[in-house]
Amino acid sequence: xxxxxxxxxxxxxxxxxxxxxxxxxxxxxxxxxxxxxxxxxxxxxxxxxxxxxxxxxxxxxxxxxxxxxxxxxxxxxxxxxxxxxxxxxxxxxxxxxxxxxxxxxxxxxxxxxxxxxxxxxxxxxxxxxxxxxxxxxxxxxxxxxxxxxxxxxxxxxxxxxxxxxxxxxxxxxxxxxxxxxxxxxxxxxxxxxxxxxxxxxxxxxxxxxxx
Amino acid sequence: xxxxxxxxxxxxxxxxxxxxxxxxxxxxxxxxxxxxxxxxxxxxxxxxxxxxxxxxxxxxxxxxxxxxxxxxxxxxxxxxxxxxxxxxxxxxxxxxxxxxxxxxxxxxxxxxxxxxxxxxxxxxxxxxxxxxxxxxxxxxxxxxxxxxxxxxxxxxxxxxxxxxxxxxxxxxxxxxxxxxxxxxxxxxxxxxxxxxxxxxxxxxxxxxxxx
Amino acid sequence: xxxxxxxxxxxxxxxxxxxxxxxxxxxxxxxxxxxxxxxxxxxxxxxxxxxxxxxxxxxxxxxxxxxxxxxxxxxxxxxxxxxxxxxxxxxxxxxxxxxxxxxxxxxxxxxxxxxxxxxxxxxxxxxxxxxxxxxxxxxxxxxxxxxxxxxxxxxxxxxxxxxxxxxxxxxxxxxxxxxxxxxxxxxxxxxxxxxxxxxxxxxxxxxxxxx
Amino acid sequence: xxxxxxxxxxxxxxxxxxxxxxxxxxxxxxxxxxxxxxxxxxxxxxxxxxxxxxxxxxxxxxxxxxxxxxxxxxxxxxxxxxxxxxxxxxxxxxxxxxxxxxxxxxxxxxxxxxxxxxxxxxxxxxxxxxxxxxxxxxxxxxxxxxxxxxxxxxxxxxxxxxxxxxxxxxxxxxxxxxxxxxxxxxxxxxxxxxxxxxxxxxxxxxxxxxx
Numbered sequence: 001x002x003x004x005x006x007x008x009x010x011x012x013x014x015x016x017x018x019x020x021x022x023x024x025x026x027x028x029x030x031x032x033x034x035x036x037x038x039x040x041x042x043x044x045x046x047x048x049x050x051x052x053x054x055x056x057x058x059x060x061x062x063x064x065x066x067x068x069x070x071x072x073x074x075x076x077x078x079x080x081x082x083x084x085x086x087x088x089x090x091x092x093x094x095x096x097x098x099x100x101x102x103x104x105x106x107x108x109x110x111x112x113x114x115x116x117x118x119x120x121x122x123x124x125x126x127x128x129x130x131x132x133x134x135x136x137x138x139x140x141x142x143x144x145x146x147x148x149x150x151x152x153x154x155x156x157x158x159x160x161x162x163x164x165x166x167x168x169x170x171x172x173x174x175x176x177x178x179x180x181x182x183x184x185x186x187x188x189x190x191x192x193x194x195x196x197x198x199x200x201x202x203x204x205x206x207x208x209x210x211x
Numbered sequence: 212x213x214x215x216x217x218x219x220x221x222x223x224x225x226x227x228x229x230x231x232x233x234x235x236x237x238x239x240x241x242x243x244x245x246x247x248x249x250x251x252x253x254x255x256x257x258x259x260x261x262x263x264x265x266x267x268x269x270x271x272x273x274x275x276x277x278x279x280x281x282x283x284x285x286x287x288x289x290x291x292x293x294x295x296x297x298x299x300x301x302x303x304x305x306x307x308x309x310x311x312x313x314x315x316x317x318x319x320x321x322x323x324x325x326x327x328x329x330x331x332x333x334x335x336x337x338x339x340x341x342x343x344x345x346x347x348x349x350x351x352x353x354x355x356x357x358x359x360x361x362x363x364x365x366x367x368x369x370x371x372x373x374x375x376x377x378x379x380x381x382x383x384x385x386x387x388x389x390x391x392x393x394x395x396x397x398x399x400x401x402x403x404x405x406x407x408x409x410x411x412x413x414x415x416x417x418x419x420x421x422x
Numbered sequence: 423x424x425x426x427x428x429x430x431x432x433x434x435x436x437x438x439x440x441x442x443x444x445x446x447x448x449x450x451x452x453x454x455x456x457x458x459x460x461x462x463x464x465x466x467x468x469x470x471x472x473x474x475x476x477x478x479x480x481x482x483x484x485x486x487x488x489x490x491x492x493x494x495x496x497x498x499x500x501x502x503x504x505x506x507x508x509x510x511x512x513x514x515x516x517x518x519x520x521x522x523x524x525x526x527x528x529x530x531x532x533x534x535x536x537x538x539x540x541x542x543x544x545x546x547x548x549x550x551x552x553x554x555x556x557x558x559x560x561x562x563x564x565x566x567x568x569x570x571x572x573x574x575x576x577x578x579x580x581x582x583x584x585x586x587x588x589x590x591x592x593x594x595x596x597x598x599x600x601x602x603x604x605x606x607x608x609x610x611x612x613x614x615x616x617x618x619x620x621x622x623x624x625x626x627x628x629x630x631x632x633x
Numbered sequence: 634x635x636x637x638x639x640x641x642x643x644x645x646x647x648x649x650x651x652x653x654x655x656x657x658x659x660x661x662x663x664x665x666x667x668x669x670x671x672x673x674x675x676x677x678x679x680x681x682x683x684x685x686x687x688x689x690x691x692x693x694x695x696x697x698x699x700x701x702x703x704x705x706x707x708x709x710x711x712x713x714x715x716x717x718x719x720x721x722x723x724x725x726x727x728x729x730x731x732x733x734x735x736x737x738x739x740x741x742x743x744x745x746x747x748x749x750x751x752x753x754x755x756x757x758x759x760x761x762x763x764x765x766x767x768x769x770x771x772x773x774x775x776x777x778x779x780x781x782x783x784x785x786x787x788x789x790x791x792x793x794x795x796x797x798x799x800x801x802x803x804x805x806x807x808x809x810x811x812x813x814x815x816x817x818x819x820x821x822x823x824x825x826x827x828x829x830x831x832x833x834x835x836x837x838x839x840x841x842x843x844x
Contacts, residue, residue: 095750097560117728117823133370133391135380138519138613147371159344159383160358165821169346169380172370172391180344180385180392188798190750191560306539308771328517328612349730349824376610399587401539402771555792555813557802569793581766581805582780591768591802594792594813602766602807602814 002069006047010068011036012059014075015052017202024202032074032200035207053078058086065089070099074200075109082110091115095190104200107161112196115189116164122181123158129176130154132183132199136170141184141195155201157181163196173198213280217258221279222247223270225286226263234414243285243411246418264289269297276300281310285411286320293321302326306401315366315411318374323407326400327375333392334369340387341365343394343410347381352395352406366412368392374407384409424491428469432490433458434481436497437474445625454496454622457629475500480508487511492521496622497531504532513537517612526577526622529585534618537611541584544603550578551598554605554621558592563606563617577623579603585618595620635702639680643701644669645692647708648685656836665707665833668840686711691719698722703732707833708742715743724748728823737788737833740796745829748822752795755814761789762809765816765832769803774817774828788834790814796829806831 002008013033017024028035033050041048049068051059053075065071071090075082087110094100094115102112113120130151134142158179164187171184183198199206213219224244228235239246244261252259260279262270264286276282282301286293298321305311305326313323324331341362345353369390375398382395394409410417424430435455439446450457455472463470471490473481475497487493493512497504509532516522516537524534530542552573556564580601586609593606605620621628635641646666650657661668666683674681682701684692686708698704704723708715720743727733727748735745746753763784767775791812797820804817816831832839 091750117724131389131391135370135372135391135393136376137371137373138376159346160348161346162348164823165347165349165379168376169393172383172393174385174389174391178342178385180342180346180383182346182380182383190797302539328513375612401586553811553813557792557794557813557815558798559793559795560798581768582770583768584770587769587771587801590798591815594805594815596807596811596813600764600807602764602768602805604768604802604805 002047004047005045007045008067008069009040009046009048009072010051010064010070011040011048011072012051012074013053014078015054016078017076021202027203027205032202032207035205036072036074039207053082058083060086060089062089065093065098068093068098070101072101072103073106073109073111074103076105076202079105079109084110087111087114094192094194097191099192100194102194102196104155104198107157107163107196107198112194115194116187118164119162122161123156123179125156125158125177126201128154128156130156130199131174133172133174134170135172135184136168139168139170139186141170141186151199151204151206153201153204154199154206157183157198163187170195171197213258215258216256218256219278219280220251220257220259220283221262221275221281222251222259222283223262223285224264225289226265227289228287228413232413238414238416243413243418246416247283247285250418264293269294271297271300273300276304276309279304279309281312283312283314284317284320284322285314287316287413290316290320295321298322298325305403305405308402310403311405313405313407315409315413318368318372318407318409323405326405327398329375330373333372334367334390336367336369336388337412339365339367341367341410342385344383344385345381346383346395347379350379350381350397352381352397362410362415362417364412364415365410365417368394368409374398381406382408424469426469427467429467430489430491431462431468431470431494432473432486432492433462433470433494434473434496435475436500437476438500439498439624443624449625449627454624454629457627458494458496461629475504480505482508482511484511487515487520490515490520492523494523494525495528495531495533496525498527498624501527501531506532509533509536516614516616519613521614522616524616524618526620526624529579529583529618529620534616537616538586538609540586544583545578545580545601547578547580547599548623550576552576552578552621553596555594555596556592557594557606558590561590561592561608563592563608573621573626573628575623575626576621576628579605579620585609592617593619635680637680638678640678641700641702642673642679642681642705643684643697643703644673644681644705645684645707646686647711648687649711650709650835654835660836660838665835665840668838669705669707672840686715691716693719693722695722698726698731701726701731703734705734705736706739706742706744707736709738709835712738712742717743720744720747727825727827730824732825733827735827735829737831737835740790740794740829740831745827748827749797749820751797755794756789756791756812758789758791758810759834761787763787763789763832764807766805766807767803768805768817769801772801772803772819774803774819784832784837784839786834786837787832787839790816790831796820803828804830 011033018028132149156175166185168186173181173183187194222244229239343360367386377396379397384392384394398405433455440450459470554571578597588607590608595603595605609616644666651661765782789808799818801819806814806816820827
């Protein structure tokens with residue numbers, strides 16, 4: 001445990017669409033990282049920091065990761081621009097025990113492809129209605145989450161989702177167009193725990209549904 | 212392995228609706244067990260038998276189970292009429308290593324409630340369209356199964372599904388009314404393996420979709 | 423979480439040898455339950471109670487279990503005298519989410535045989551030296567536990583240990599006579615978690631090694 | 634399944650000690666790969682090939698791996714000389730579904746460190762007596778294996794073994810010097826399955842104990 005008794009959370013964001021795409025910038029004027037950090041920062045047990053790809057070293061240093069218990073990572077249109085060295089640092093931290101929460105299109109980030117080792121592909125379609133169902137009510141991640149959450153506008157992500165055998169399937173996504181999806185799944189890699197969570201398209205203020 | 216080198220399969224059916232309900236009897240003139248036995252019997256590696264609740268000892272004896280490697284069980288409206296002694300025999304056989312495939316409303320059978328120990332409740336609604344999605348493509352149960360199977364008329368089964376933590380979530384069900392469901396899940400109990408598979412409403416000739 | 427914010431622990435003890443067998447009574451003048459309750463009671467987050475087989479209702483009532491988050495159970499020479507009704511209550515509580523820690527010869531208790539469904543047999547020999555090795559250092563149960571603990575006099579428990587596939591193997595036991603054993607193993611049953619922990623012969627003051 | 638209906642096995646050996654160290658060369662005049670290939674080749678369902686580090690491309694090409702269902706890998710004193718490109722090929726094949734059996738000191742190979750992501754360190758001491766215990770009798774890997782196998786002279790490998798959470802602990806090793814070890818453990822990585830098996834010191838004709 002940290003000397004301050006707190007869980008150190010770092011929200012790492014690609015921060016491109018939410019600056020350059022007017023719809024995304026309107027949805028997240030403070031950036032996706034800013035929105036998440038604000039919500040998470042209300043927890044008295046969390047010490048929350050943010051990092052973005054535009055910062056020095058793409059926002060990620062060994063020192064930062066050593067001071068991080070859980071890293072959240074949102075990425076989408078700059079996947080290939082993340083340096084191998086940055087991926088190395090994150091991969092190494094997870095393997096040594098850091099928690100990783102990969103959000104939405106971060107499923108296809110170099111970090112996730114490296115750690116999980118499968119193609120990580122899925123089917124997708126912009127613009128659909130999602131209902132997120134809590135599947136594993138006894139899982140700690142699901143504690144206090146309602147049975148269903150309506151996301152009136154979300155991007156569709158569908159099976160086959162080319163992930164390895166997950167430890168747990170915590171949430172399912174239902175999409176009006178006919179798809180069901182493993183929307184919340186957990187893995188162990190090295191000593192670290194990984195949670196992938198599907199909701200979070202940049203132009204819908206999705207994360208406010210979870211506040 | 213059996214002396215004959217075959218996997219001994221017993222299809223055990225409640226056999227009430229498919230005799231008494233005209234729609235079910237029309238869908239399964241040979242009974243659900245007859246339909247399943249016919250399909251499974253085409254596999255050269257399987258030796259297939261059937262049993263129904265109307266037979267002596269409710270169709271289940273210790274001798275039958277000792278000669279059974281995998282038991283399929285379909286039940287619905289006579290759940291409470293299965294004798295505790297019959298449940299004892301099946302529970303004991305699973306715990307000693309027999310495989311169990313529980314079909315459709317057998318989730319709520321005494322056998323499943325006894326073995327899995329949670330309420331086994333779910334939400335349901337008659338008459339819906341289902342798309343069954345293969346979620347875990349690398350699972351042996353999913354080998355050769357298409358990515359999606361359309362079931363034009365199926366009963367809706369929805370989360371929260373009060374099952375224990377499953378070993379694997381192999382299939383997801385999508386229902387037109389807005390629900391997603393863990394439609395194929397596996398468990399270990401004692402030395403035995405259990406697979407629950409949701410499709411199979413009695414008045415829709417669902418199992419023909421899998422032939 | 424309980425209204426008082428504490429984890430409610432009940433230490434349930436058969437309490438026969440540690441009353442009747444002089445060596446055991448000398449090792450545990452306050453009973454095994456008394457020794458464990460004293461140690462656990464030093465944790466500010468725990469509210470600890472005890473129960474013994476000699477008490478009314480064999481020490482176990484629905485009310486007690488509803489007020490219990492984690493039940494410890496030590497049993498040995500009165501396994502068969504535990505009433506089925508008592509076993510029913512404990513089984514039901516575990517399946518609804520209570521944690522169970524089964525100690526030493528409680529592996530063969532009716533409670534464990536009922537919940538785990540395998541013979542639960544093992545090989546044993548009185549009087550051996552054990553070294554308990556921490557196998558899964560990243561498991562929460564192993565947090566803060568030294569790599570090895572010497573138990574100068576302990577009963578040997580050896581493989582084959584007829585348990586079902588465990589979720590995790592947290593500790594290994596090494597015995598001077600030539601045996602290795604899965605000395606700390608976890609399971610889920612229903613919504614409850616189970617931990618079996620091998621050390622704890624009644625005539626050796628084993629549990630003081632863990633204080 | 635392969636067109637020939639067989640499981641294609643490749644035994645890959647570092648092949649240094651068993652050429653250069655007289656004791657190892659005497660134990661394995663045909664090389665460790667030769668010994669294993671001979672034994673495995675007696676199975677009618679297996680097509681067995683061998684490869685060694687001395688061959689072109691260190692014995693490993695994409696073509697070979699595409700024709701391999703299960704790769705066995707024995708390595709010890711040339712761990713650091715395996716090219717990153719060779720490791721890349723093996724890692725990629727495992728992640729796409731090839732089975733990997735890592736033998737003895739291959740726990741510390743680049744291949745295992747890369748795939749498992751933990752330090753993979755352990756304690757060791759040359760010259761000890763081992764008893765290998767079958768821990769998980771219901772695991773397919775343990776089918777037909779005796780409860781215990783005496784290895785009169787084996788190198789001691791002891792906990793803490795810095796591996797990630799394994800899927801299953803199939804075998805335990807007991808060493809006369811006081812150690813217990815997780816001697817047979819399984820993992821999934823990507824779509825591939827990995828089995829680590831501890832016995833196999835080069836100067837003891839260990840693998841003949843398994844013929």
